[in-house]
Amino acid sequence: MIVSFELNGKDVHVETSSDRRAVDLLREDLGLAGTKESCGNGDCGACSILVDDKARLSCLTLAAQLQGRKVVTIEGVCGEDGRLHPVQKAFIESGALQCGYCTPGMVIAVIDLLNSNPSPSRNEIREAISGNLCRCGAYQKILDAVEEVVKDSKKEAS
Ligand code: FES
Ligand code: FES
Incomplete structure (x- = not known):
């Protein structure tokens, strides 16, 4: 399946499988390794990303659930000029x-x-x-x- 969403201000369309986790899509397929994985089961918060401005655990989110959403990872929180948040x-x-x-x-x-x-x-x-x-x-x-x-x-x- 193709998942389309806004990622750090840019539209992305990415081919993935229906059971791919968002953390794997971001880190492995899209190269955004700033999002960390530790427990992998919702207990530590290391994998948090913003989905429609709310923090979500990317280890418990399927890539398919990002469809049509606005997603911000740690790489996207700084200003356009690169200034730190x-x-x-x-x-x-x-x-x-x-x-x-x-x-x-x-x-x-x-x-x-x-x-x-x-x-x-x-x-x-x-x-x-x-x-x-x-x-x-x-x-x-x-x-x-x-x-x-x-x-x-x-x-x-x-
Ligand atoms: S990796 Fe621990 S909550 Fe996701
Ligand atoms: S886990 Fe090392 S600074 Fe928080």
Whole structure:
């Protein structure tokens, strides 16, 4: 079957099988290896992508379910000029990563959160990333990074 969808702002049409997982389509067929796979069964959040602006687990999503959707992977969150997304920038500046394996999924989860709640409390941030596991235990710095993004966006708005 051919699946057609918008991927990081561009239309793609890709031949795939009906049981192909989205994570495999993205990483192996389309070469977007920024999306990570760890558990492969919905428990870690490493494989998160945005589908129609909502975070989805690509290991539990079939490629066919992307048909007609707007899909953004970690490669697509930066600006057109290549500038890092504010969440990516804050993660770097706050030292919110160690090995970085969970980071793409964490960034996607945080973008999803800020899309719906631009001013989350620390507890709301904690809740939003509760499905994303960090084996390095960088949680406190991740929370700090998200709080920095929120603080900066409030400053810009005032
Ligand atoms: S790899 Fe998808 S949730 Fe862990
Ligand atoms: S930074 Fe290593 S798993 Fe999170």
